[in-house]
Structures are given as structure tokens and as C-alpha cells.
Amino acid sequence: MPNQKYSEINLANKIYIFDTTLRDGEQTPGVALTVDEKIQIAQKLNNLGVDKIEVGFPASSPGEIKAAKEINALNLDSTLVGLSRSLNKDIDAVLDSDLSYIHTFIGTSPLHRDYKLKKSKEEIIESAVSSVEYAKDHGLTVEFSAEDSTRTEREFLLEIFSEVESAGADFLDVPDTVGVLTPVHTRELISDIKNNFKTPVSVHFHNDFGLATANTLTAMECGADQAHVTVNGLGERTGNCSLEELVVTLKVAYGVDLGLDTTRLYSLSHLVGRLTGIKMPVNKPIVGDNAFAHESGIHVHGILNNAFTYEPMSPEMVGHSRKIVLGKHTGANSLKSKLKEYHIDLNQEQFNNVFAQIKSLGDSGRCVTDDDLISIAITELASARETPIIIKGMNISMGANVSPTATVKLEIDGDEKETASTGVGPIDAALNAVRTLVQDTIDLELEEYNLEAINGGTDALAEVFVITSDSHGNKSTGRSTNQDVVLASILAVIDSMNKLLLINRNQ
Structure with missing residues (x-):
């Protein structure tokens, strides 16, 4: 149950999940997905129930257009999105991909204006407005991103958002392009934007300081309507806000059920890990191998009596499974539970001998696997x-x-x-x-x-x-x-x- 203090948080009536695994996630260094791999991931995301899937950047290659068309032909329930710079040729590539939703962007910070685009504020606004109008004229739903919003002068950020809103933008996206936000700054920024615009606000936060999920949750608390996420938190440099972390935290800690089938999260995570070659750390929240693993005898004793003593949610909720790990901290209850799981019956002397071997292996720095235990127990039975x-x-x-x-x-x-x-x-x-x-x-x-x-x-x-x-x-x-x-x-x-x-x- 959510804590009572959350009742005063200004959550939007509807929070949209915009997954960009196939676009920003694919920009993870060393990752390149084939059309068939993109289709597999898109189908999994659709079955999970995400609202929007950014399928790629069509203007970047013919393969991106091909992938977008083939995914679009699947007639998924999720809305498919194509990325575009504020250029008509990019927008045309999205149209050629048979997509109806465009995510268009232009850099707005002094760094982007002066060093990348070499354009004035007025030229930036003109390009942004022109691209939004062009996309709207061609029947597209438009989400506009002010790239590097969090290092853009506040007055100019509000000005460009005002101009694209007038031009017909359907969503205003706030990217923390290099992940410099903190929750305190996020609260002040998103509250200011929400107070100034009626157009729904989206956030796209990077994880350079390890705060992408925390900042995204803070933005949700301030009324942000949509969150950009990636499976396993993949993306440029250190990645983006993690899909599984955001969705489960909203559900468990905030009591907000987004209508997603969370039991599919673990299998989705592993599919993406396998296809991208980016394996998750064992301690990755929600989907890591150790997310529901327990070794300490005290913890296992509590888990066996009531799992919530040492787990914030059930592993089944995200399609995961609980794991009792054996090692130097193992208690007798842990070992008995494991032996019962594998239908191995030992007398007290045999149990004591196996227990001693488990402890000895643990003291030598080893983590004892289930296969280890089975072999040790079988050997002990044979010695009787x-x-x-x-x-x-x-x-x-x-x-x-x-x-x-x-x-x-x-x-x-x-x-x-x-x-x-x-x-x-x-x-x-x-x-x-x-x-x-x-x-x-x-x-x-x-x-x-x-x-x-x-x-x-x-x-x-x-x-x-x-x-x-x-x-x-x-x-x-x-x-x-x-x-x-x-x-x-x-x-x-x-x-x-x-x-x-x-x-x-x-x-």
C-alpha cells in the first residue's frame, strides 16, 4: 500500500509510457539491432502494454524506414513514433515510414546553439515552429523536444515551448540530455512548465548521475503526463530512465497502476539483454538475478515465514522468481528449504555434514549453487x-x-x-x-x-x-x-x- 504522504502529490490523471528502447536504447555504444530483432522487442513492448514505442530515426538510414514499416504492418495496439530533427526532410522520412506520430527536436541550450547548430535564438524558434507546422499540416501527432532543456535559459525554454504550442504541438518534451538534473531541480523546473502550459508535458531524462528514475518520478509527482523510458535503462552513455524501475515503483510505492502487464517485465528484460548483448548486473533492481535472492540465514528465515519481511513485492509480480542462495551466511532453515525443493531426504548426521561443507565452501569465498548442493548431498547419501x-x-x-x-x-x-x-x-x-x-x-x-x-x-x-x-x-x-x-x-x-x-x- 502507498504511504499516506503520497496523497498530496500532484500526479496526472493519465500517465503515458513512451518507450524508446528501439531508438535511444539502440544508441547504446556497441548496440545495433536488425529489423527482426526490433520486431521481437516491439511485440514484447506491445504485449506489456506501453502506450508508445519510438521505433527509430527514419532519416538516419533506409533500414530504419524498413523497420518502421514492418513494425507498423503488425497493427500493434501501441502508438508507433518516429524521431526527427526540425528539418522537413526528416519529417518526410517519418511520413515515408507510414507513421502517424512524430517526435521532433532541436537543441536550445547555449552550448547547442553556439557550438552545434551555430544559430541564434530567433533561428532556433523559427526552425522549431516551422517543423511543427509542417508535421501538423501532414496529419502527424507532434511531440516537440527542446534538446538540452535542462541547460537552457528558463526564459528561452518557456518562450520556445509557447511558440510550438501555438503552432499545434501535442506534447512538450523536456530532455535532460546529459543527465545533470537532481530531484530538487526537477521539481522546480517541471512545476514551472506545468504552471505555464496546458499542453501535456513529457520528460526524457538521462542517467549520467544515476538519477534518471528518481528525477522521472519527481517529474511525475509534479504532474508530468508522460515518461520516456528504455528497457533495462539502456541508452546513450549511461542510459535513460529504466522502464521496469519506473513502472514498478509507481505501482508499488505510489499505488498507481498504469495498466501494464508487469508479469512480462523479466522476460522482456532478458530478451533485450540477449539481443543487445548488454547483460544486466546481478544487482539490477526489479530484473537482476539477485533482485529476489537471499543468503543470510536471518533473512531466509523471515522470507520462509512471510516473504514481505525482506521483499518489497513478490517476484511473481514482475515474472521473476525467488532464489535462496547458499554460502557462508546460510542458516539451517535455508538448507532445509533447498533440500526439500529437490526432494532430498537426509538424516541429521548427513544434514550436519552437508551443512558443514556448505559453510566451508562459503568461508573459502565461494557462492554455492544449486548444482553444487545436489552433488554434495548425493555424495553424502552415497557415503551412508x-x-x-x-x-x-x-x-x-x-x-x-x-x-x-x-x-x-x-x-x-x-x-x-x-x-x-x-x-x-x-x-x-x-x-x-x-x-x-x-x-x-x-x-x-x-x-x-x-x-x-x-x-x-x-x-x-x-x-x-x-x-x-x-x-x-x-x-x-x-x-x-x-x-x-x-x-x-x-x-x-x-x-x-x-x-x-x-x-x-x-x-
């Missing part, structure tokens, strides 16, 4: 069987241009035996030593050996799976998980041998 053969010690010695030597000590039916063997590598040397020690107990043949790193990194857990056979034709599998790949290999083989011995003795 009768074990005629037990490893008591192992040492590997290696040197330059010298074959590795493995010294292995085993307990076989209560008797300890030790030997050393060489091999082409440390694993081969260790397995040769094991074969020598067990040759009087079992005739062992290693038929298959599989090694897999469960996750990335040089400290990854190694999972070894083997298939062994004996002289009677019996076969058995063995499995072990350990950070030491040599030890994991020996334990897997011993696990398999113990099964074979039990088979033989039962026969």
Missing part, C-alpha cells in the same frame, strides 16, 4: 552405504620433467594399506595406486571416467562420475564431488568399488 574401502590419506608429488607420484593410503576391511605409484598425470598416478592396493580384494576395470566443473572458476567444484566393472561382469557407477579433482576422482572410484564388493558378497 556400507564402505569396505575407505580412503585414509593421499599425497601428490610433482616436478618439472618428472612423472607425478601419488601416495595413497586405504583402509580395506579394517586393514590399512599404503603404496605409491606414478602416472601420466596426478589423477592417473592416484588411480594406479588405488588399483595396486585393491588388487587382492577386487579385480577392477575403469570403463568410463567423466569429469565436470559444476560452475566456473579455478575453484569450481569438480564432479566425477565413473563406471567400473569386475572380473565377474558386474558393473557399477561411482560419483563424488570435491574442490580437489584428484580426490574427487579417487572417491568416485572407491564409491563404485564399494558397490561392486557388496554385489559380490551378496552373490
Whole structure:
């Protein structure tokens, strides 16, 4: 529920979401979308329910016109928009794209007037008014942007907005082109503009200071009618106001439901991340992998009793899922919850052993994945069987241009035996030593050996799976998980041998 203090905020009766992922988002350095990729994203945005989709800058290339036409042919519910400078040729390109809504702009700040456009204030106003009139004469809905509004003299900004309003502009857009606004300045600026104009006000805020979403929310509080956003906050330099952050904050913190299907946000974010190659940080709000992840035992205990103890909303609301992460801060309740999720039943001793291993891995700087846990638990369950053969010690010695030597000590039916063997590598040397020690107990043949790193990194857990056979034709599998790949290999083989011995003795 929204806090009571929000009741006095001057929110517009209707807030429009203008998504510019396909235009400003594509201006993210290193990003270039194909027509088919733009279509995929446009369809997802439409299904989400955004009001407007800026499909591109038609005058910039024939491909942009082609993309706009193909997206327009889909007959989406969202209004499609084309970007244009205050030039008739740009407006003609939007018309050629079969679009009915244009977003036209011209720089208004002293920096843009003097260094980019090299035009006077009067020339800037003339170009702006002329382009709005030309677009209106051709039946377009017009949104006018005073580029670099936030570094434009206030008097001149109000003057040019007044002139384009008289020319028929349907929306007045305030771009914070280089992201220099703060919430305090945003409140003063947008309030001033809203007090001077009846035409709906739009905002397009960049994120150079990390304040794009905060500034956009402040603008909404002051009555701004429309917000320009991008999926994942993509865009020039550090990007734009994030679609998912704005929509969810309005819904959860302000109690304003824009009518969007927020359960589609997570899948939309991942599609855009995959197509653009810009992967989101794990701590990205709303859609990051850690947005609903918990490790601390105290937090998990609260989550398991009532998720809202440590979550501001449910992950299902945005199409995400909760994740219990195991590591050094893991509590017993977290581990029990995870084991229950994978239908793994352990007795108390087995649970304690697994719990200790999880803590040990966490203390070594590792984050324990679900695959890690499953392998550790399976290994623990396997160790509960009768074990005629037990490893008591192992040492590997290696040197330059010298074959590795493995010294292995085993307990076989209560008797300890030790030997050393060489091999082409440390694993081969260790397995040769094991074969020598067990040759009087079992005739062992290693038929298959599989090694897999469960996750990335040089400290990854190694999972070894083997298939062994004996002289009677019996076969058995063995499995072990350990950070030491040599030890994991020996334990897997011993696990398999113990099964074979039990088979033989039962026969």
C-alpha cells in the first residue's frame, strides 16, 4: 500500500509510457539491432502494454524506414513514433515510414546553439515552429523536444515551448540530455512548465548521475503526463530512465497502476539483454538475478515465514522468481528449504555434514549453487552405504620433467594399506595406486571416467562420475564431488568399488 504522504502529490490523471528502447536504447555504444530483432522487442513492448514505442530515426538510414514499416504492418495496439530533427526532410522520412506520430527536436541550450547548430535564438524558434507546422499540416501527432532543456535559459525554454504550442504541438518534451538534473531541480523546473502550459508535458531524462528514475518520478509527482523510458535503462552513455524501475515503483510505492502487464517485465528484460548483448548486473533492481535472492540465514528465515519481511513485492509480480542462495551466511532453515525443493531426504548426521561443507565452501569465498548442493548431498547419501574401502590419506608429488607420484593410503576391511605409484598425470598416478592396493580384494576395470566443473572458476567444484566393472561382469557407477579433482576422482572410484564388493558378497 502507498504511504499516506503520497496523497498530496500532484500526479496526472493519465500517465503515458513512451518507450524508446528501439531508438535511444539502440544508441547504446556497441548496440545495433536488425529489423527482426526490433520486431521481437516491439511485440514484447506491445504485449506489456506501453502506450508508445519510438521505433527509430527514419532519416538516419533506409533500414530504419524498413523497420518502421514492418513494425507498423503488425497493427500493434501501441502508438508507433518516429524521431526527427526540425528539418522537413526528416519529417518526410517519418511520413515515408507510414507513421502517424512524430517526435521532433532541436537543441536550445547555449552550448547547442553556439557550438552545434551555430544559430541564434530567433533561428532556433523559427526552425522549431516551422517543423511543427509542417508535421501538423501532414496529419502527424507532434511531440516537440527542446534538446538540452535542462541547460537552457528558463526564459528561452518557456518562450520556445509557447511558440510550438501555438503552432499545434501535442506534447512538450523536456530532455535532460546529459543527465545533470537532481530531484530538487526537477521539481522546480517541471512545476514551472506545468504552471505555464496546458499542453501535456513529457520528460526524457538521462542517467549520467544515476538519477534518471528518481528525477522521472519527481517529474511525475509534479504532474508530468508522460515518461520516456528504455528497457533495462539502456541508452546513450549511461542510459535513460529504466522502464521496469519506473513502472514498478509507481505501482508499488505510489499505488498507481498504469495498466501494464508487469508479469512480462523479466522476460522482456532478458530478451533485450540477449539481443543487445548488454547483460544486466546481478544487482539490477526489479530484473537482476539477485533482485529476489537471499543468503543470510536471518533473512531466509523471515522470507520462509512471510516473504514481505525482506521483499518489497513478490517476484511473481514482475515474472521473476525467488532464489535462496547458499554460502557462508546460510542458516539451517535455508538448507532445509533447498533440500526439500529437490526432494532430498537426509538424516541429521548427513544434514550436519552437508551443512558443514556448505559453510566451508562459503568461508573459502565461494557462492554455492544449486548444482553444487545436489552433488554434495548425493555424495553424502552415497557415503551412508556400507564402505569396505575407505580412503585414509593421499599425497601428490610433482616436478618439472618428472612423472607425478601419488601416495595413497586405504583402509580395506579394517586393514590399512599404503603404496605409491606414478602416472601420466596426478589423477592417473592416484588411480594406479588405488588399483595396486585393491588388487587382492577386487579385480577392477575403469570403463568410463567423466569429469565436470559444476560452475566456473579455478575453484569450481569438480564432479566425477565413473563406471567400473569386475572380473565377474558386474558393473557399477561411482560419483563424488570435491574442490580437489584428484580426490574427487579417487572417491568416485572407491564409491563404485564399494558397490561392486557388496554385489559380490551378496552373490
